[in-house]
Amino acid sequence: MPADTSISAPASIPVPPAQSALTEPAWVRAALIGGALLFLALFLLLPLVAVFVEALRRGFDAYWTALIEPDAVAAIKLTLIVAAIAVPANLLFGVAASWCVAKFDFRGKNLLITLIDLPFSVSPVISGLIYVLLFGMNGLFGSYLRDMGVQIIFAVPGLVLATVFVTFPFVARELIPLMQEQGSDEEEAALVLGASGWQTFWRVTLPNIKWALLYGVLLCNARAMGEFGAVSVVSGHIRGETNTMPLHVEILYNEYNFVAAFAVASLLAMLALVTLVVKTALEWRFGDELAAARH
Amino acid sequence: MVAAADSDGALAGKGGAVTVRAPVPLFRKPSVIPGFGLTLGFTLTYLSLIVLVPLAALIVRSSSLGWGGFWSAVTTPRVIAAFEVSFGLSFAAALTNAVFGFLVAWVLVRYDFPGKRLVDALVDLPFALPTAVAGIALSALYAPNGWLGKPLNELFGLKVAFTPVGIAIALTFIGLPFVVRTVQPILQDLPAEEEEAAASLGASRFQTFRSVILPAVLPALVTGFALSFARGVGEYGSVIFIAGNMPGLTEIVPLLIVIKLEQYDYAGAAAVGTAMLGVSFLMLLILNLLQQWMRSRHAR
Numbered sequence: 387m388p389a390d391t392s393i394s395a396p397a398s399i400p401v402p403p404a405q406s407a408l409t410e411p412a413w414v415r416a417a418l419i420g421g422a423l424l425f426l427a428l429f430l431l432l433p434l435v436a437v438f439v440e441a442l443r444r445g446f447d448a449y450w451t452a453l454i455e456p457d458a459v460a461a462i463k464l465t466l467i468v469a470a471i472a473v474p475a476n477l478l479f480g481v482a483a484s485w486c487v488a489k490f491d492f493r494g495k496n497l498l499i500t501l502i503d504l505p506f507s508v509s510p511v512i513s514g515l516i517y518v519l520l521f522g523m524n525g526l527f528g529s530y531l532r533d534m535g536v537q538i539i540f541a542v543p544g545l546v547l548a549t550v551f552v553t554f555p556f557v558a559r560e561l562i563p564l565m566q567e568q569g570s571d572e573e574e575a576a577l578v579l580g581a582s583g584w585q586t587f588w589r590v591t592l593p594n595i596k597w598a599l600l601y602g603v604l605l606c607n608a609r610a611m612g613e614f615g616a617v618s619v620v621s622g623h624i625r626g627e628t629n630t631m632p633l634h635v636e637i638l639y640n641e642y643n644f645v646a647a648f649a650v651a652s653l654l655a656m657l658a659l660v661t662l663v664v665k666t667a668l669e670w671r672f673g674d675e676l677a678a679a680r681h
Numbered sequence: 682m683v684a685a686a687d688s689d690g691a692l693a694g695k696g697g698a699v700t701v702r703a704p705v706p707l708f709r710k711p712s713v714i715p716g717f718g719l720t721l722g723f724t725l726t727y728l729s730l731i732v733l734v735p736l737a738a739l740i741v742r743s744s745s746l747g748w749g750g751f752w753s754a755v756t757t758p759r760v761i762a763a764f765e766v767s768f769g770l771s772f773a774a775a776l777t778n779a780v781f782g783f784l785v786a787w788v789l790v791r792y793d794f795p796g797k798r799l800v801d802a803l804v805d806l807p808f809a810l811p812t813a814v815a816g817i818a819l820s821a822l823y824a825p826n827g828w829l830g831k832p833l834n835e836l837f838g839l840k841v842a843f844t845p846v847g848i849a850i851a852l853t854f855i856g857l858p859f860v861v862r863t864v865q866p867i868l869q870d871l872p873a874e875e876e877e878a879a880a881s882l883g884a885s886r887f888q889t890f891r892s893v894i895l896p897a898v899l900p901a902l903v904t905g906f907a908l909s910f911a912r913g914v915g916e917y918g919s920v921i922f923i924a925g926n927m928p929g930l931t932e933i934v935p936l937l938i939v940i941k942l943e944q945y946d947y948a949g950a951a952a953v954g955t956a957m958l959g960v961s962f963l964m965l966l967i968l969n970l971l972q973q974w975m976r977s978r979h980a981r
Contacts, residue, residue, distance in 0.1 A: 408876055410886055415792055422788040423800065425781045428829075429854055430806050433818035436828065440821055479727045486720035492709030498724070504732055507965065509915025510812075511935035512954045515942065516735035519742045524947050526738055550731055570714055583715035605808075612811025614918035619939060632813040632918070639817050639922065648821075651814040658809035665809075666802040 437655045441648035452638075452646035453653070460626040461634035461650070467542070468617075468630060469610040472549040476606055480557025481599070485591075488565030489573065499562065505554040513551045514619025517544055540622030545630065548616040553606045560602035561595055564676070568594055597672040601665065608661040612654055739958070742951035754952040762929040763937045763953075768960070770845055770933075771913030774852035775860075779906045781853075782860025783898070789861070790868040804861050807854055812918025819851050820923040843925030848933065851919045856909030863905035867898050900976045907968035914961050 409415070442449055452458060483502055487495060505513065519525050521538040531538060538544045572594070576586040592599075614632040621628045623637060631650055638647035669676060709717070743751055754760070788794075789801055807815065823830040823841040833839045841847045871894065879889040917935040924931045934957050941950035 408873070408880060409791070418784060419788050419792055419794050422781070422785045423794075426785060426800060426803060429781075429850075429857065430803055432828070433815060433822060433854065434806060434810070436818045436822050437814060440818075479724065482720040482727075483724040486717060486724055489714045490709055490712055490717050490721075492717075492721075498728075501728060501732065502724075504736075507911055507915075507961070508736070509917065509935050509954075509957065509961075511917050511938050512739065512915070512958060515938060515950055515954050516739050518942060519738045519947060519951055520735055522947065524945060526741075547731070551735070554731060570712075573714055577713055577715075586714075587716075608809050612809075612814070614811060614813040614816075615916075615935065618917075619942060632811050635813050635817060636922075644821070647817060651811075651817060654811045654814045658806065658811065658814075661809045662802055662805055665805070666798075670798075 434655060434659075437648055437651050440644060441652040443648075444645050448645050449649045449652075452643075452649035455646070457626045457629070458634060458646070458650055461629045461631045462653070464542070464545070464629065465611050465631045468545050468549050469607055471546050472553055472610045473603060473607050475550055476553050477557050477599075477603055479554070480561055480602060483558045484561035484565050484595075485587075487562050488568075489570050502558050502562075503555050505551055508551075510552055510613065510615025511619055513616040514548045517547050517551075517620055539620050540624065540628060542628065544620035545617050545628065548620045549610050549613055552613050552616045553609045556606035556609065557599065557602035560598045560605075560676075564595060564598045565591075594675075597668060597675050601668050601676055604661055604664055604668075608658060611657055739951055739954055742948060743955040746948050746952055750948075751952050751955075754949050755956040759928050759932070760934075760937060760953055760956075763932050763934045764957075764960070766845065766848070766930070766932060767914050767934040767957075770849045771852055771856075771910050771916075774849050774856055774913050775906050775910035777849070777853050778856045778860045778909045779902055782857055782905060782909075783864055783902060785857075786861045786864040786868055790865060804858050806858075807856075808858050812855070812916070813922075815854055815919040816851065816922035819854060819919065820847070823847055823850065823923060842923050843927075843931065845931055847923040847925070848920050848931060851923050852913040852916060855916050855919050856912050859908035859912060860902070860905035863901045863908065864898060867901040868894075871897055900972050903968060903972045903975065907965060907972070910968075911961055911965055914957070 410418070483498075486492075487499060518539055520527055521531060521544065522528055523532070523539070525539070538547070572590050573586050576590045577583075581589070611630075612632060613630075614636070617630055618633055618636070621630070621633055623629060623633060625634075625637065629637065631654055635647050635651045635654070638644075638650065743754075746754060785804065789797065789804075820827075820842055822828050823833070825831065825834060825840070825842065827842070830840075830842055833841055839846065841850060875893050875897075876889055879893045880886075884892070915935060917933075917939075920933055921936055924933065924936070926932055926936055934953065938950045938953050938957075941947075941953065
């Protein structure tokens with residue numbers, strides 16, 4: 387493509403005077419870039435740096451001790467367990483939901499899509515509260531569950547339920563727009579050629595959506611491991627038993643054990659960084675296949 | 682999308698003519714693709730069990746108070762003060778984000794500078810960073826002896842941590858990506874021709890920005906503002922560490938719900954939760970309508 391006066395790729399080459407009607411004077415550009423970078427540095431970068439600096443304030447030994455302390459290890463394990471249940475559950479749901487929404491036309495489809503997105507607009511605290519109202523001691527099923535000897539609230543099942551709720555839409559909302567855009571021509575061809583439904587899904591649909599699927603799982607997992615508000619309500623904060631990593635961070639911080647709090651927090655921050663790196667890599671490498679999903 | 686649905690329907694129509702299948706056209710268009718019953722059944726069951734039934738429990742529980750009880754539970758001075766704190770500061774934070782989020786999106790789309798892709802990736806940090814981690818990091822930064830808290834206090838006499846300003850800063854952190862990520866694609870797809878036309882008709886760069894670019898981006902900006910605002914109202918983890926949590930001054934609604942739960946006041950917690958859910962849905966609806974109105978006004 388010949389270099390034209392398009393504004394979509396302006397300043398990588400020195401701007402000739404003829405373009406000046408379509409871009410700002412150099413000093414305005416510099417000021418805007420500077421302002422934006424300063425804002426991002428103050429509001430986003432500095433908190434991230436602070437986590438690691440505070441974690442290593444007393445040196446690496448103190449950092450390491452805080453991580454291998456039994457309660458911290460229990461919190462890490464519990465976080466992994468909860469994510470290992472919640473993420474596959476929402477993965478399965480996401481695939482099923484996007485299959486029925488994208489491949490079929492039926493009444494109430496838009497309502498269904500809205501309902502799938504609903505958990506995103508519910509406060510995390512309310513996401514926990516609703517399960518307490520159902521399964522808590524004074525909840526609707528509370529006395530029944532107590533008679534049965536089943537504990538959901540202040541136990542692992544409650545943590546899983548709350549986590550499933552807050553991460554509910556992640557996979558589905560990545561897949562639905564993509565599969566809607568892809569249509570069902572390829573699946574119809576496969577079926578006409580004699581493939582079974584499952585064969586069609588595994589060999590035609592899945593390869594088409596795999597990167598968007600991974601993208602959704604990645605975001606789902608990050609939220610599942612990092613969720614605080616919802617699990618805080620249902621957890622009961624029993625050390626070593628119902629404390630996930632974010633809750634453990636809170637307890638340590640409230641005990642003024644800052645180094646340990648930031649040490650555990652630094653693990654979560656690393657998880658966030660890994661998530662961002664993989665996400666960005668997916669966007670660069672498979673941008674076209676994800677494009678529909680990213681609005 | 683419409684074309685795809687049409688051809689889909691046409692194909693399915695042919696298939697329906699050949700193989701005799703139970704006609705259910707009132708509910709859905711027939712299709713050769715299998716698995717409708719299975720996937721829809723699973724989707725609806727899962728959706729009901731995880732989302733709809735529990736949310737219904739919230740409504741049921743707060744309605745057990747009766748209208749009078751509900752009203753008196755959500756209009757105590759402490760609850761009203763918490764609503765003012767939550768909604769007022771979320772509004773302020775969303776406004777800040779609308780300004781700076783637009784600036785960031787503009788810079789990322791229009792200019793080139795070293796490290797741009799890195800900066801672009803960094804914008805999503807608040808989505809990825811667990812809120813509790815953000816909360817303790819911000820509170821350490823803005824504490825009276827923190828990196829930012831100390832100079833702000835000494836130079837300007839501004840106390841941030843444990844004041845409403847601190848809450849606003851946490852909500853700004855949480856909401857920023859919503860504005861950037863809704864404005865960015867719109868700015869990207871803006872046709873250059875319109876700006877060229879404006880310039881060739883003699884508009885100054887600022888006039889072009891105000892009369893050509895801004896109206897086109899405004900609906901996206903409002904969407905981003907609304908998303909940031911809605912997120913701020915419900916936010917809990919990043920706020921409670923920096924807020925100080927003084928009833929009536931720096932106590933947010935989600936924290937009040939937690940406190941009521943800890944006192945085993947389930948009905949009160951449910952009532953405040955229902956009110957919060959209702960008010961935020963209402964505001965989202967209003968902003969949605971506003972956005973539609975703007976879009977139709979500035980449609981080409």
